[in-house]
Amino acid sequence: MAQEASTTSIVTFLTRLGDDQLVLGHRLSEWCGHAPTLEEDLALANMGLDLIGQARALYTRAGELEGEGRGEDDFAYLRREVDYQNLLLVERPNGDFARTILKQFYFAAFMTPFWQGTSNSSDEALAAIAAKAVKESTYHLRHSAEWVIRLGDGTAESANRMKCAVDDLHAYTDEMFQSDALTKELAGAGVAPEPATIKVQWQASVTEIFDAANLAIPEIAWPQLGGRQGEHTEDMGHLLAELQFMQRAYPGLQW
């Protein structure tokens, strides 16, 4: 008989998952008005909206379960950098379009099977969030994978930019598959799949798309970890300074 997960663990897990979606959604929203084509401007905003929407649902559910009166904005705007447990991958700056799209591809190639596995979660509220999110993530995966191929197999310049993006970001991918006491507890209770079990599917997606894009998967000498423990890159403080500006400058007001 599966061990039930503690409420505190589920709250932490929902918050962690919300942080991933919010931070990447925020990064995508930074493109708005500046993308390479008008169609892509709409697509990046669309994916950003999906992710921000997922973060809202996850934070709201975390607040309800916790029962201390915290709502979505308390999670998003009133925590310190060290309290954010997002993957380092999602907080990395957008860089050029190749880097943005590769980041999206790596993340969506993980989240799509993750949401699939979570859509029959023993936690009904999370299962419902996952059932909606998997549709969105499937689109993000398709959209970003198409661009990885187009850019990798496009011109000499685009191929070189894709290669640089892979060299820069690949070291951040291992973090997605890390297990800790929390992921084990939740997997044991049937709340969410162990991230490590998703690695095979992720590798299959990346191999397939990289083959079509003429890209090689690099060896990772030193995986970059720490986001799940609140140990961030220097970019995170700046991201939060912008994200939280209004709530910090005018504390406690309704907007």
Add this chain to the structure above:
Amino acid sequence: MYSQGLIGADGTTDEDEAFLQHFQSRIDAEQKIEPNDAMPEGYRRTLIRQISQHAHSEIVGMLPEGNWISRAPTLRRKAALLAKVQDEGGHGLYLYAAAETLGISREEMTEQLLTGAAKYSSIFNYPTPTWADIGAIGWLVDGAAIMNQIPLCRCSFGPYARAMIRICKEESFHQRQGYEIMLTLCSGTPEQKQLAQDSLDRWWWPSLMMFGPHDSDSTHSDQSMAWKIKRFSNDELRQKFIDATVPQAEFLGIKMPDPDLEWSEKRGSYDHGPIDWDEFWRVVKGGGKCSKDRISDRQAAWDNGAWVREAALAYADKVRARQATAAPTPVAAE
């Protein structure tokens, strides 16, 4: 390409008196003019000018509001603002597509925007220093845009009229969203209400200027009216906007920055003080606080995206070439 196969797309039409009279009779009968229909060159040029400038306004208009997406005060506001700015991009897209039916490409229109050959609404050359500006833009700028645009849903050119129907629905939603931000600020602390007041002070006059010069000084109006591209004069629309908006400011409890604003029983409308047309022309000609920044932002997006667009084309060519090589040799039918 939309422009292929259109009558007159190369700029030639046979415009004798009979042709012009026939065209005018179609307009007078409220028939929609469609891209493949014969039309006077002046009609085509006027529409290309107006629709492309409208599209550019949507695209440049993404920038002042985009300035607050990363700093929106709550997740609900952040999502709503991102969705709104995305809508503006969508409006730009329909409008460029409508203009393309008249025989101009999106690339040519973009070029005209970046070189300054085509204008965009000069309201977007004002800065958005505070969150309240997101409220004021929705309330006033989108409100003024709606006044201008609702009559365009009946414009004689079919693709433009149809694009405007959807755009107006979305703009109306944006306007209510902006007003709701103002209402929240005005029901908040004195500091929040002051943010709303400061923002109204900065956006009121530029919003009135959005309707263009007074009728007595408007160069394009008469012909556009005859062709039913335009249905009301600048001053008529401006007055409608003022009459609709003043009570809304009263409800918010903030004050219009016009000491001469007064209800006229005789006219059944508000009288207003003089508009500073020197400021209008200064901003139209490129002297707005953000004029240079807006164009350099668009230029940067265009330049930084060049390699992406080139790669997409190169990839499409490769795919086509591979398909051609892989295609089986056609066998003659037996």
